[in-house]
Amino acid sequence: MSMLVFLEHHGDELLKGSLGVLSKAVALGSADVAGVVMGFGVRPLAEQAAKCGAVKVYVADDARLEAPLPQPRVDVLARLIREKGIETVLFGNSVLAADVAAGLAARLEAGLNWDLADLVRQDDRFVGKRPALQDSVHVDVGWKSEPRIALFRSGSFDPVETGGSADTEDVTVALEDFSTSARMVDQAHEEGEGPSIEDAAVIVAGGRGLGGPENFTLVEELAKALGGAVGATRAVVDAGWYPYSTQVGQTGKTVSPKLYIACGISGAIQHKVGMQSSGVIVAINKDPNAPIFEFSDLGVVGDVHEVVPKLTELVKARKGS
Amino acid sequence: MTKPADFPPPFRAADYVAAPSDPPDERIEVGILIVGAGPAGLACAIRLGQLLEDAPEIRDRLGEVPVAVLEKGKQAGSHLLSGAVVNPRALRRLFKGRKRIDEMPFYGPVENESVYFLTKQNALRIPAPPTMKNDGNYVASLSRLGRWLAEQAEEAGAMLLPETAAEKLLVSDGRARGVRTGDKGRGRDGEPLANFEPGSDLVAKVTVLAEGTQGHLTGVALDRFGLAGESPQVWALGVKEVWKIKRPLDRVIHTMGWPLRPGAKYREFGGSFIYPLGEDMLTLGMVVGLDYRDVELSVHDLLQELKTHPLVRGLLDGGERVEWGAKTIPEGGFLALPKQLHAPGLLICGDGAGLVNVPALKGIHYAIESGSLAAEAAFAALQRGQTPATPGALSVYDEALKRSFVWKDLYEVRNMRPAFGRGFWLGGALAGAMTATKGRFPRRDLELERDVDVELIRTDRAMDFPAPDGKLTFDKLSSVFASGNKTRDDQPNHIVIRRDVPQDIAQLWERLCPAQVYEATEKGVDVTPSNCVQCGAITAKGGRLTPPEGGSGPEYTLT
Numbered sequence: 001m002s003m004l005v006f007l008e009h010h011g012d013e014l015l016k017g018s019l020g021v022l023s024k025a026v027a028l029g030s031a032d033v034a035g036v037v038m039g040f041g042v043r044p045l046a047e048q049a050a051k052c053g054a055v056k057v058y059v060a061d062d063a064r065l066e067a068p069l070p071q072p073r074v075d076v077l078a079r080l081i082r083e084k085g086i087e088t089v090l091f092g093n094s095v096l097a098a099d100v101a102a103g104l105a106a107r108l109e110a111g112l113n114w115d116l117a118d119l120v121r122q123d124d125r126f127v128g129k130r131p132a133l134q135d136s137v138h139v140d141v142g143w144k145s146e147p148r149i150a151l152f153r154s155g156s157f158d159p160v161e162t163g164g165s166a167d168t169e170d171v172t173v174a175l176e177d178f179s180t181s182a183r184m185v186d187q188a189h190e191e192g193e194g195p196s197i198e199d200a201a202v203i204v205a206g207g208r209g210l211g212g213p214e215n216f217t218l219v220e221e222l223a224k225a226l227g228g229a230v231g232a233t234r235a236v237v238d239a240g241w242y243p244y245s246t247q248v249g250q251t252g253k254t255v256s257p258k259l260y261i262a263c264g265i266s267g268a269i270q271h272k273v274g275m276q277s278s279g280v281i282v283a284i285n286k287d288p289n290a291p292i293f294e295f296s297d298l299g300v301v302g303d304v305h306e307v308v309p310k311l312t313e314l315v316k317a318r319k320g321s
Numbered sequence: 322m323t324k325p326a327d328f329p330p331p332f333r334a335a336d337y338v339a340a341p342s343d344p345p346d347e348r349i350e351v352g353i354l355i356v357g358a359g360p361a362g363l364a365c366a367i368r369l370g371q372l373l374e375d376a377p378e379i380r381d382r383l384g385e386v387p388v389a390v391l392e393k394g395k396q397a398g399s400h401l402l403s404g405a406v407v408n409p410r411a412l413r414r415l416f417k418g419r420k421r422i423d424e425m426p427f428y429g430p431v432e433n434e435s436v437y438f439l440t441k442q443n444a445l446r447i448p449a450p451p452t453m454k455n456d457g458n459y460v461a462s463l464s465r466l467g468r469w470l471a472e473q474a475e476e477a478g479a480m481l482l483p484e485t486a487a488e489k490l491l492v493s494d495g496r497a498r499g500v501r502t503g504d505k506g507r508g509r510d511g512e513p514l515a516n517f518e519p520g521s522d523l524v525a526k527v528t529v530l531a532e533g534t535q536g537h538l539t540g541v542a543l544d545r546f547g548l549a550g551e552s553p554q555v556w557a558l559g560v561k562e563v564w565k566i567k568r569p570l571d572r573v574i575h576t577m578g579w580p581l582r583p584g585a586k587y588r589e590f591g592g593s594f595i596y597p598l599g600e601d602m603l604t605l606g607m608v609v610g611l612d613y614r615d616v617e618l619s620v621h622d623l624l625q626e627l628k629t630h631p632l633v634r635g636l637l638d639g640g641e642r643v644e645w646g647a648k649t650i651p652e653g654g655f656l657a658l659p660k661q662l663h664a665p666g667l668l669i670c671g672d673g674a675g676l677v678n679v680p681a682l683k684g685i686h687y688a689i690e691s692g693s694l695a696a697e698a699a700f701a702a703l704q705r706g707q708t709p710a711t712p713g714a715l716s717v718y719d720e721a722l723k724r725s726f727v728w729k730d731l732y733e734v735r736n737m738r739p740a741f742g743r744g745f746w747l748g749g750a751l752a753g754a755m756t757a758t759k760g761r762f763p764r765r766d767l768e769l770e771r772d773v774d775v776e777l778i779r780t781d782r783a784m785d786f787p788a789p790d791g792k793l794t795f796d797k798l799s800s801v802f803a804s805g806n807k808t809r810d811d812q813p814n815h816i817v818i819r820r821d822v823p824q825d826i827a828q829l830w831e832r833l834c835p836a837q838v839y840e841a842t843e844k845g846v847d848v849t850p851s852n853c854v855q856c857g858a859i860t861a862k863g864g865r866l867t868p869p870e871g872g873s874g875p876e877y878t879l880t
Contacts, residue, residue: 291791
């Protein structure tokens with residue numbers, strides 16, 4: 001059963017999300033899991049995929065693939081899938097991946113199951129798990145035909161480095177006329193200190209319990225001491241205390257760091273769904289009845305203005321020693 | 322104490338009327354434009370499809386898109402919410418010879434029904450008032466029925482345009498020309514974002530407003546064309562939940578009394594409904610007239626309190642809430658109808674027109690019937706070779722509606738709702754006399770008072786509302802989540818209200834809103850528009866809801 005994983009990169013690194021999906025594919029026990037990297041000057045990236053267990057990496061290295069546009073990638077993938085008779089194609093969600101997956105499904109008239117949280121093999125079939133009814137249940141979804149295309153929710157799987165090497169194979173890049181009519185005008189990166197909120201291993205997030213925008217420095221300092229990123233709740237973003245790009249929750253970002261420290265956050269469900277898959281959740285809140293304590297691993301009932309600075313000091317002291 | 326009317330919203334209907342402004346070659350031209358994919362709008366689209374099927378020459382005259390239906394929700398049904406027990410009369414007529422009732426997505430006929438008068442601990446079974454008998458009616462989820470009707474409409478050749486809000490009414494030379502759709506991709510201060518997409522002029526030979534309760538352009542059109550009736554419209558707010566349950570419910574239940582207070586000074590008119598949705602689900606809701614007075618009243622919390630009653634708790638035992646939603650209901654009935662439901666190039670149907678029978682708890686079949694009649698009127702005008710925008714060309718719609726069962730039903734019960742402004746007991750007695758005389762009593766019609774004109778009082782009612790436990794009782798935010806609402810947070814605010822209001826008004830709004838949009842602060846009121854489920858309660862009680870970006874708001878599936 002041949003599987004292909006779409007590997008997306010930023011700069012010199014494959015995305016953690018893509019590698020996580022690759023690790024998942026390997027864990028499903030397929031003998032020949034392949035990855036595909038597309039872009040310009042991307043050949044060296046194949047090695048990173050090999051580390052996560054790909055036995056083969058297809059490389060489409062072409063100047064026309066430099067911009068992160070979906071249509072040229074659909075052209076390359078469609079041809080590759082037809083030529084190699086690939087049966088299953090997996091994507092980790094991103095703006096680009098969602099576009100490519102949808103375009104590919106249309107091009108190949110293939111079935112696409114999106115927003116999957118997991119994929120399992122039952123007998124000889126693949127069954128996708130899709131959260132539904134506000135994530136309260138998982139719906140089993142399948143495919144009626146091949147190739148099967150799956151788009152996973154971001155942060156569903158962590159990459160697992162197994163070591164190893166992979167064959168690389170260059171892929172012909174032949175583009176359709178209609179695929180070259182869009183061009184990228186500009187690409188902008190938001191400048192921020194420290195790791196971005198999606199990739200951070202540690203997130204320190206602040207809520208309304210901080211009392212005011214000036215108290216976000218408490219959160220920032222703790223995040224800095226831990227080498228983590230700063231997150232915020234909708235209430236404080238709404239109030240203009242902190243930028244929207246840091247908002248965690250239903251209408252913000254979904255994150256799954258190893259450690260999530262919630263400072264002065266009550267834990268409304270809209271926030272919970274954005275961070276509930278974090279490794280360890282620590283909550284600091286002075287209200288012992290706050291819902292956040294129901295799903296945190298460690299709860300501190302206390303005033304964030306006192307607890308957080310002390311915690312920062314302790315972390316600094318520990319790191320300094 | 323004060324009243325909401327003292328703090329009117331800075332809203333001018335005239336700001337939402339415009340002449341077509343896109344260059345002629347950029348306008349989107351359709352034949353008949355229907356605003357709102359609810360039972361009225363979709364019935365209109367289906368009926369038009371049927372009529373045009375046999376009249377290809379008229380269909381050709383209507384252009385490439387003979388019939389289009391605009392819907393502000395994510396899809397048809399996303400913003401539909403009702404009890405609902407449906408009288409199938411209008412559906413039978415609409416689908417005569419095409420679809421049988423058993424092909425429609427109902428959860429079965431009403432086989433048993435009980436009406437209870439509740440006190441805090443007890444439930445007294447009382448005979449069903451004659452207006453409330455449901456023999457021959459069917460239980461439905463209106464959201465689901467709406468999705469099915471949308472499929473039928475598409476099969477009948479209509480084009481559905483979901484995620485598209487109708488923001489302005491296009492008028493030139495005193496005639497309705499269509500609508501302008503809302504912009505998409507604007508930021509909080511109205512600035513265009515990267516994905517900005519301006520609205521467009523959708524021009525049509527006939528514009529059918531089927532927007533449902535608190536219709537935005539319906540309100541604008543009543544003002545622009547001077548169609549408002551003598552009596553003001555009044556509303557109720559309904560909040561409901563859908564539960565997965567362990568043991569099937571074998572009947573429909575209505576309750577009166579607790580948790581509402583019977584005293585005339587409170588003016589708390591309403592009740593609850595509990596309907597089975599198949600074997601493994603039920604839906605329950607609380608409906609309260611928005612002429613209530615107490616600043617501390619919250620319909621959402623009354624529903625939570627209702628669930629703690631032994632009768633209700635027993636039905637939900639071991640179950641799980643799967644959906645939540647809220648919507649207003651126009652309750653003024655016959656007395657509050659606009660004096661005319663057409664204007665040059667324009668027709669108004671369904672809940673937007675106020676075609677609701679409060680004592681019978683019914684309106685869906687009137688919506689469907691009025692939508693069908695609107696289709697027939699538009700078609701008749703086209704058949705006569707008339708330009709439907711000619712003044713009077715659509716007057717057959719009003720005439721047909723007056724000859725229909727809709728009018729007769731509404732006339733008979735016209736005085737019941739205002740009677741209940743006098744408290745539950747006196748209101749009930751008066752309603753009984755009205756039923757017995759088929760509406761000949763009282764000789765002189767009662768008067769309706771605008772919901773915003775009711776003087777407020779304050780009790781400590783909120784102290785009794787149960788604390789949410791996340792299993793049986795829920796707070797407002799987790800309820801908004803259960804409505805499927807995931808509206809983008811950085812949209813412009815679509816709710817027009819005064820911010821610098823006194824505490825009484827701010828707290829009224831905070832309690833009133835089932836979706837936690839308003840928060841009383843020291844300076845007045847703060848607004849979180851992305852929580853909004855577009856129920857319309859704020860319009861009844863001193864603000865003005867306008868449509869947010871298309872695709873926003875709840876995504877109901879079972880309500």
